[in-house]
Amino acid sequence: MSAAPDKSKTANQYALPDSTAGNLFLRLAPAAAVPFVQLARIDRPIGWWLLLLPCWWSAALAGIARGSGPDWLHVALFLLGAVAMRGAGSTWNDLVDRKIDAGVERTRGRPLPSGRVTPRAAAAFLVAQCAVGALVLLSFNRFAIATGLASLAIVAIYPFMKRVTSWPQAVLGLAFAWGGLMGWAAAFGSLAVPAVMIYACAIFWTIGYDTIYALQDARDDAIVGIRSTARLFAQNVRMGVALCYLLAVLCAVVAIAGVNGGPLAWLGLFAFALHLVWQIRRIERADTDRALMLFRSNRDAGLLLFAGLAADGMLSAIT
Template sequence: MTAAPRPAASLPDARPASLVLRLTPDFALPFVQLARLDRPIGWQLLLAPCWQATALAGLALHRGPNLWHVLLFLIGAIAMRGAGCTYNDILDRKLDAAVERTRNRPLPAGRVTIGAAAAFLVAQALVGLAVLLSFNRFSIWLGVASLGVVAIYPLMKRVTSWPQAALGLAFSWGALMGWSATFASLAAAPILLYLSAFAWTIGYDTIYALQDARDDAIVGIRSTARLFGPRAQLAVGLFYAASAALAFAAIELAGGGAIALIGWLVFCSHLAWQVMRIEGADPATALRVFRSNRDAGFILFAGIALEGWLG
C-alpha cells in the first residue's frame, strides 16, 4: 500500500510557498487553515486600526505608540482573527461547499470535524481574552461590546447586500481599542479613525468579493461587489475617499504634524492606485489589490507613529 497524499496543501487564496505551510505538519494543517495562518492578510488588516489608534494616542501625548500595547494588539489580532474565521467556517460550511474558491476548506472538505473546530475556536478565544484582560477596565468592556458585531457578521451575507459594512464594524473596532488602552476613554479622534477604518474596510472587502461574484450569484450569497456591479470601481473610490478624509480629520484632532501628513498622503496615493487597478480585474488581480491593503494600513500607522517619535 502507498501512503495517502498530503491533503490540499494550500487553498486558492493562500500563499503556497509560505513558511507557515512549509513548517506545518499534516495533522495540524486543517487548523492552520481554519485560523487562516497561511493567509496573514486578515490579521494584518484587523491589526492596522489597532496600531493606528495606539499611535494616534501617542501623538496626542507627544510621544510614540506604547510598544507593550503594540505587542498585545499583535497577539490579539492573530488570535481573534483566527477565532472569527473558525466561527465563520463552522456557520458557512454548507455555503463554502458550493463556492469554487472555498469548497476545499477543512470543514466542507471533511478534513476536520465540527467538534474539533469548535474546540479550536474556544482555545483561540481564550488567548484573545487573556490579551483583553491585560488592558484597563474601560477597554475590557469596550472589547466585550465588540462580540455582538463579530457574532452576527457571518450571517449578514444571507440577509443583506452589505455584509462588508458588518465586517467594517467589527474589523475597525481596534481604532477604538487602541485609544482606550491609553486613555481609558474615547474622544472624537478615535471615533473619526474608526469611521475611516469602517469606510476603508467596505472598500477593500468589496475588492475581495469581486473574486466570488459569479459563484455568489449562483448560491445566493450577497455582497457589495454584486450590489455595485459595473459601478464597483466608483463605489470603492468613494469609500476610499471618505476613509482618507476621516483619517485626516482624526490625525489633525490628535495633533497633526508634517510627518503624519506625509504618511497620510502616501496612504491616499496607495488607495488611488488600488482604485485604478480594479476596473475589469480578474480574480487574481482582485486578490493582489486586496492584499496590498496591508501596506496601506501600515503606511498610515508608520506616519502617525513617526510623528510621535520624531515630530
C-alpha cells in the same frame, strides 16, 4: 521500509486558492495540523494584518495626543490579539458557512466543507483561540476590556449578514475596524473624537478592500444567493470602492487634525491615499487574480499610515 510522508506535498495538496504561496506555517505544520492552520487563516496572514492595523493607527494617534510615540507594549499585545481573534473569527465564520462554502469554487476545499475537520473539533479550536484573545484583552485597563468585549456581538452576527443584506462588508467593517477604538481606549481609558474618526476611517477602508476581495466570488455568490457590495455595485464597482476610500481618507483627516498631527502624520496619510488611488485605477471586475493582489496590498497601505503616525509621535517626543 515505507518512506516518511512529505510535508510539503501534504501542504500543497490542501493549499487553498487564496493561501500565500509557500507559506511557512503550511510547510512546517504536521499533516494533522494543516486544517487548523487553515481554519485560523494563518496561511493567509493578510487577515490578521487588516484586523491589527486599525489598532496600531489608534495607538499611534494616542501617542501623538500624548506627545510621544505609540505604547510599544500595546503594539505587541495588539499583534498577538489580532492573530488569535482573526483565527477565532475565521473559525466561527467557517462553522456558520460550511454548507455555503461547499457550493463555492474558491471555498469548497476549506477544512470544514471538505470534511478534513469536524464541526466539534472546529468548535473546540474556536474556544482555544478565544482564550488566547481573552488573556491579551485582560492585559489592558477596565475600559479597554469592556470596549473589546462589546465587539463580540458584531463578530457573532457577521457571517449571517450576507444572507440578508447586500452590505455584509459594512458589518465586517464595524468588526474589523474595532481596533480604531481599542488603541485609544488602552492608552487613555476612555474614547474621544480622534478615536471615533479613525474607527470610521477603518470602517470605510474595510468596505472598500473587502468589496475588491468579493469580486473573486461574485459569479458563485450569484448562484448560491450570497449578497455583497461587489454584486451590488456591479459595473460601478470602481466608483463604489473609490467613494469608500475617499470617505476613509476624509475621516483620517479629521482624526489627525483632532490630535494636532504634524508633518509626518500628514505625509503618512498622503502615502496611504496615494496607495488607495493606485488600487482604484487597477480594479478589473473579471480579473480575480488582480482582485486578490489588490486586496492583499492593503497591508502596505495601512502600514504607510501607521508609519507616518508613529514617526510623528516619536518626533514630537524628542523636539
